[in-house]
Amino acid sequence: MSLRLRLVLILVPLFIAGLVAADFGTYLALRSSLLQQAQTQLLAAHVSLEDELFSNSADFGPPNGGSPSGPGPGGLYPGGTFVEVLGAGGTVVAGPEVFPRNEVSSTTHPALPSQLPPDKTFLTVGGSGSVQQYLVYVDNSDHMPGGTVIAAFPLDSVNSTLGSLLVFELAISGGIILIVIAATWLMVRRGLRPLERMGATARSIAATDLSKRVEPSSERTEVGRLGLALNAMFAQLESAFAERAESEQRLRHFVSDASHELRTPLTSMGGYAELLRRNPNASSEDVALALRRIEEESARMG
Structure with a gap:
């Protein structure tokens, strides 16, 4: 294996490893940010969702003006938003309800675990129907003493954004890797060209003329210092x-x-x-x- 190929095989994988680490870090950072944003929205909306459930309103979302913890004036919940209230024994006492009413199938709901986590806890679970994944928040019920309210936002938009980012990273990183491979090959080839000229001159000296000298020969570079030593x-x-x-x-x-x-x-x-x-x-x-x-x-x- 030539020195040129060995250098390329050393440098390019190092760059690829760094690029993959950067892409992975970007993906995790965006995922964490989007989940944090979804948690903040769900935390602010779960009380108004429970109010909406018990009010049995036919309209979707809180009225204009909203509750202090709701999504705001005229705000809307994501399609597939889920809410239900469990009694002290774990039986369903209100709901389940999926918003917006009459627009999302009633079979759309999160796949809740048999053993719910403690109150004021977020968890990510799978979904059914038109929703693939949910962010669930569990808290004490304001309408049912000893009860538990379960509110859930669909994460399809988050997953879609992350999927788009992944495709973008793969496309851009693939192009960058191809460019880096070509650039590294050219730079290594150019860097080793003086050594090739030295080898040709050395063969000529060995065959015929001892008065010839190699180039470059200077103290500024490693190849130049090698040329000085050979000369x-x-x-x-x-x-x-x-x-x-x-x-x-x-x-x-x-x-x-x-x-x-x-x-x-x-x-x-x-x-x-x-x-x-x-x-x-x-x-x-x-x-x-x-x-x-x-x-x-x-x-x-x-």
Whole structure:
């Protein structure tokens, strides 16, 4: 696996992990905010819902002006809003009622647990009919001593908003990831290009010319400092090869000079020996002269 690919495989997953964490945090923050908003609205509306239940009004919502805890003048409850009142023994004494009347099926209601939580408690449960999920609030009844009022708002709008956010995050994050992968690949490729040039120059130096140098070579970057180190090494190699070539040249001159110096006495010695061989009857003076010359040339060689 190339260094370029390894760098991309290290950097891109780190970015993806950070992006996923940011998306997850955004999703949780929005969900918490929307649930908090729904809880605040339900807490403010549960008294007026109970009043509406006991008033048995045919109109939806509190009258204009509303109760102090209601949704406000002319305000409306979300479609599928549920309310009922339980007696001390857990039996239903009022309701259940689903608002708006005559617009939502009476089968639409939250899937309440068999054991209700303590008063003044919020819980999220599944729904039935046209509502998939409910936010439920349990509190003491103002109309029935010892009774419990159960008010619930549908969370379909909250879930729809969160679903839209999730789709948006997936689309945007997917596009960003593709852009980051391409940008990371290009940046890593550009960053490693000087190393590729260094490798090509090093191969050229090894094959032919020791006088070449790599680029960049500066102290400002890591690659530049590597170039400086390589150039210093190449300079030492060039100097070493130059010294070796000079030494070989001197050796050749020495051998040539030595050969020339040896050739003359050897020729002389060979000549005197040939003279003695061809003149076996030479006088003693000539023999002594030839031997003396041979000895002199031999001493000269020594």
